[in-house]
Amino acid sequence: MHLDTSEMILMISQRGYYSFILPLDKPPRVHFTKGAMEDESLFQVGESVEFWRVLLHLSVLAFCLVVFGKALHGLEHQFPPSDKHQHMIKKVYRELMTLGLISFGIKILDEIPGFVSESKSMLAFEVADLAIFFLTLALILQSTVISLLLRNQNDRAERAELITTQDLVNSANNSKNSELERPSFFGTLFCCGRSAKQRSIDKELIELRLLRRLFLRRFGLPQLFPFSKYLRHAQATQISDMIEVEPSMWVALLGVAWAICGVLKLLEILDTAIPERQELVEAFFMIAWILLVLHVMVLLYLRSCVHYLLRTATDHDKNTLSSDLNTIGEEETKARQNEDADKALEIMSSIQEQHEEFEYQRRNISEKQIDGVAPDSPKIDIRFFSYKAWHVAVILLLVLNGFLITLFVQCVLYDLEEIYENFGTLAVVLVSLPLALNTCVLQRHIFYDFVIVSST
Numbered sequence: 001m002h003l004d005t006s007e008m009i010l011m012i013s014q015r016g017y018y019s020f021i022l023p024l025d026k027p028p029r030v031h032f033t034k035g036a037m038e039d040e041s042l043f044q045v046g047e048s049v050e051f052w053r054v055l056l057h058l059s060v061l062a063f064c065l066v067v068f069g070k071a072l073h074g075l076e077h078q079f080p081p082s083d084k085h086q087h088m089i090k091k092v093y094r095e096l097m098t099l100g101l102i103s104f105g106i107k108i109l110d111e112i113p114g115f116v117s118e119s120k121s122m123l124a125f126e127v128a129d130l131a132i133f134f135l136t137l138a139l140i141l142q143s144t145v146i147s148l149l150l151r152n153q154n155d156r157a158e159r160a161e162l163i164t165t166q167d168l169v170n171s172a173n174n175s176k177n178s179e180l181e182r183p184s185f186f187g188t189l190f191c192c193g194r195s196a197k198q199r200s201i202d203k204e205l206i207e208l209r210l211l212r213r214l215f216l217r218r219f220g221l222p223q224l225f226p227f228s229k230y231l232r233h234a235q236a237t238q239i240s241d242m243i244e245v246e247p248s249m250w251v252a253l254l255g256v257a258w259a260i261c262g263v264l265k266l267l268e269i270l271d272t273a274i275p276e277r278q279e280l281v282e283a284f285f286m287i288a289w290i291l292l293v294l295h296v297m298v299l300l301y302l303r304s305c306v307h308y309l310l311r312t313a314t315d316h317d318k319n320t321l322s323s324d325l326n327t328i329g330e331e332e333t334k335a336r337q338n339e340d341a342d343k344a345l346e347i348m349s350s351i352q353e354q355h356e357e358f359e360y361q362r363r364n365i366s367e368k369q370i371d372g373v374a375p376d377s378p379k380i381d382i383r384f385f386s387y388k389a390w391h392v393a394v395i396l397l398l399v400l401n402g403f404l405i406t407l408f409v410q411c412v413l414y415d416l417e418e419i420y421e422n423f424g425t426l427a428v429v430l431v432s433l434p435l436a437l438n439t440c441v442l443q444r445h446i447f448y449d450f451v452i453v454s455s456t
Helices: 049-080 085-112 119-159 165-180 185-219 227-243 247-270 276-313 318-338 341-364 389-422 425-455
Strands: 005-013 019-025 027-030
Touching: 049 425, 085 119, 119 185, 119 227, 119 389, 119 425, 165 185, 165 318, 185 227, 185 276, 185 318, 227 389, 247 276, 247 389, 276 389, 276 425, 389 425
Parallel strands: none
Antiparallel strands: 005 019, 019 027
16 A cells, blocks of 8 residues: 555554544544455354444444434424424435435445445445435425424414404504613613514514405405414425425436536636645535525515515505505404304315315416416516426525535535635635525525415
């Protein structure tokens, strides 16, 4: 074996799980690599490996399995007990089981006599298999983050439906009056964050009340219709769709991956002195920031669609907002006096059946237009909006973000120390920032606005 003058390589574990690379001027690194014991078998316990050693590791794995199962069970209780969330959890387990079967197939291939498991092709295959596993975990992580971030917002919306519109207006006015009556600069300094958050919540609830009225008028629904629960159900449907990657998504995903490969070739032509792993980090950096810009553009467009719906709900006149809210309050009072609850529930049950039929036909008969809009409802014509196209666009953004998270784990994470030493903390932050913003900030708002626009 040829050793470079600046490094000593020590191979440990003959079945091949770790190799330590010990530079003379840097701390040791641990890399995943293949071993050298090609004649050993996983199905010859007692000869290839001692039985007690297997039991020792089996005990550790059993403990980890129990802890992981308890964690998953606790996570399941964090979701509302609905069919959509249970369906989403089943999808997660199905994807993980598929990946486990692929890993089992790789171990079976290792047992075939004459099979070369040390080749670069086999290593690339194992890396690709690990990439699919990380992609699945990234999609699960994103869906979980979106669900948890939307949970408080949905709970506020459901509680707000229990109070009248006039109470919402009074709450907003009280927030404004308390801000005007604040006497001192220090009181303003310490309370501005709380008051700004309260104003934002009041504005959000008033907008949701306007959208609720537009939705009820558009589909001819009674005032007792639970609009917030309907939105929660629609959000769960969209989130469950993002876990399972459709064939069309794989085509787009592989297209982006090959585009990154093209960027690597371009960087190699422009500067042949740059190592390949550094070129990969630079390509990842560019693609990650481009994806962040796409997230912002989609969010701005969907927000403009929500503003259009709000203008439609207020008859395209912001000055009539107060009168519109008073009208909504009068309609609610009249409904509480005259609306029969049993009749309203019967109407909502029929509407749910129609909605389920509409969802089925929209998935299977794309040519047929079924909207269920009431004849005298306000006309809504949003430019450049198509449910099918924007549904694909939103899911594609999330899948691409999950793919970049996978690339970050496999291609960039082990280089962060070197990036920090060469370029400082700012470079490390700039490499990681786009994915964090997409996952923790932008995707929640994109999902929320898309569900409102597509449902109305």
